[in-house]
Amino acid sequence: MAEEKRITPMAQDFSAWYIDVIKNADLMDYAPVRGCMIFKPAGYAIWEAIQRGLDSRFKATGHENAYFPMLIPESFFNKEKEHVEGFAPELPWVTEAAGEKLEERLALRPTSETIVGWAFQKWIQSWRDLPVLVNQWANVFRWEKRTLPFLRTSEFLWQEGHTAHADEKEAREETIRMLNVYVDFVQNEMALPVWEGQKTPSEKFAGAIDTYSIEAMMKDGKAVQAGTSHYMGTKFAQAFNIQYLDKDQTLKFVHTTSWGASTRLIGCLVMAHGDDKGLRLPPKIAPVQLVMIPVGPAKLREKVLARFDPLFQQIKAAGIRVKADAREEYSPGWKYNEYELRGVPLRLEIGPRDIDNNVVIIVRRDTGEKITASQDGLIDIINNLLTDIQQNMYNQALQFRQDHSFEATTLAELTDILDKQFGFVLGGWCGSGACEEEVKKATKATARNKPFGAPKQMPTCITCGQPSVATVWYARGY
Ligand SMILES: [Zn+2]
Numbered sequence: 001m002a003e004e005k006r007i008t009p010m011a012q013d014f015s016a017w018y019i020d021v022i023k024n025a026d027l028m029d030y031a032p033v034r035g036c037m038i039f040k041p042a043g044y045a046i047w048e049a050i051q052r053g054l055d056s057r058f059k060a061t062g063h064e065n066a067y068f069p070m071l072i073p074e075s076f077f078n079k080e081k082e083h084v085e086g087f088a089p090e091l092p093w094v095t096e097a098a099g100e101k102l103e104e105r106l107a108l109r110p111t112s113e114t115i116v117g118w119a120f121q122k123w124i125q126s127w128r129d130l131p132v133l134v135n136q137w138a139n140v141f142r143w144e145k146r147t148l149p150f151l152r153t154s155e156f157l158w159q160e161g162h163t164a165h166a167d168e169k170e171a172r173e174e175t176i177r178m179l180n181v182y183v184d185f186v187q188n189e190m191a192l193p194v195w196e197g198q199k200t201p202s203e204k205f206a207g208a209i210d211t212y213s214i215e216a217m218m219k220d221g222k223a224v225q226a227g228t229s230h231y232m233g234t235k236f237a238q239a240f241n242i243q244y245l246d247k248d249q250t251l252k253f254v255h256t257t258s259w260g261a262s263t264r265l266i267g268c269l270v271m272a273h274g275d276d277k278g279l280r281l282p283p284k285i286a287p288v289q290l291v292m293i294p295v296g297p298a299k300l301r302e303k304v305l306a307r308f309d310p311l312f313q314q315i316k317a318a319g320i321r322v323k324a325d326a327r328e329e330y331s332p333g334w335k336y337n338e339y340e341l342r343g344v345p346l347r348l349e350i351g352p353r354d355i356d357n358n359v360v361i362i363v364r365r366d367t368g369e370k371i372t373a374s375q376d377g378l379i380d381i382i383n384n385l386l387t388d389i390q391q392n393m394y395n396q397a398l399q400f401r402q403d404h405s406f407e408a409t410t411l412a413e414l415t416d417i418l419d420k421q422f423g424f425v426l427g428g429w430c431g432s433g434a435c436e437e438e439v440k441k442a443t444k445a446t447a448r449n450k451p452f453g454a455p456k457q458m459p460t461c462i463t464c465g466q467p468s469v470a471t472v473w474y475a476r477g478y
Helices: 014-024 041-060 081-090 113-123 168-188 235-240 264-273 298-317 332-341 352-356 378-403 411-420 433-443
Strands: 028-030 037-039 071-073 093-097 100-108 132-141 155-165 195-198 210-217 223-233 243-245 251-253 255-262 290-294 322-324 346-350 359-364 370-374 405-407 424-429 446-451 470-475
Touching: 014 264, 037 041, 041 132, 041 155, 041 168, 041 264, 081 235, 113 132, 113 155, 113 235, 113 255, 155 168, 168 195, 168 210, 168 223, 168 255, 195 470, 210 264, 210 378, 210 446, 210 470, 223 235, 223 264, 235 255, 255 264, 264 378, 290 298, 290 332, 298 322, 298 346, 298 352, 298 378, 332 346, 346 352, 346 378, 352 359, 359 378, 370 378, 378 405, 411 424, 411 433, 411 470, 424 446, 433 446
Parallel strands: 290 322, 290 346, 405 424
Antiparallel strands: 028 037, 071 100, 093 100, 132 155, 155 255, 195 210, 195 446, 210 223, 223 255, 243 251, 346 359, 359 370, 424 470, 446 470
């Protein structure tokens, strides 16, 4: 019999727990180049589920997919000063090809505003050409010194939306519309509550006028920026000369936006929903929603399979993502453990006595609850359970976030909370970058965002005590 896999308890060592979960759930493998990673089929299937959920929402809001080249000429980066300063330190370069040194170095894209800007300049001449609403699914590179699978890697997969609009109002509406698309997806499909809000100037995207983010809380109280949306003003339009002839016959610069979410979301799912038995996947994202396992003595196997197989077909035909594991070389106990590690929301067991009683045994991954269910009306029972698990996982994550949300009025208070209780801390901010820097130095926490609908307005800056211009969530982040 195969050996049972073990996971370091979360409370003992969160980082070791995380690596144990992703390895035992078979999501990834390490790559020969440090900082890169291999997405194994179980991990890539989660990414495909994320892609489906986001892509359908992008299309429903009028966007089309396109693809831009991965190699970007060095000169493109020099056109937008803040952009190059922000990204230059982490760019990998292609300097030679076919045995010859290139005349101009080519960067492996860290993001595509520059090359998209170059293309938009060709596509856009008149007000009739606007808006342009495209998205691309791609890989990007940002050379990282300290890496963590899914959450911080030198190459990652993502989508980046790029849009061009006639004026500021329309572009700002787009920026918030897409932020809300991320909120809708992450809350409703990933079962994770998020804080949406605006980044402070020091945390915004290199080259943006305004950056907005959604921030999710992990089970160690740290934050993950789960999606971002940027209003660029006319900065990239000016850098790449993207102008259009307006109805009034004058040339005007377009206003652009960009927005992205990445394979970080997989790390986010693991850290926000996982437990000491492994991964827990919300049913809407789970590549396998229900696993069926036949049980009972070998001599009654045929009797069991005679009912098992038609039940599997029936569940599959109902559109439930079901997997049958009737392998004889693994014991039922080993399989229970295996699918718990992999986060499958429901397990269905059926043995000879269950067949006599016209029932099956269903076990929930989220609560461990064991249910004896009639084989009649089984599809409804399964669907109701999946709906309930989805809601329960959201409620659990929301409860966890409430239990680990605090407020502080001084830096000493903030430090004390972060050291003793971990979580998000609401505090005031005077608008000074120096005050933010001081928080970072003292606590390693950053201002995550200025949340829309903050639970409370904090009147004074946590650092200097001056009147605040905004209330922010402070937290340590990934
Ligand atoms: Zn201050």
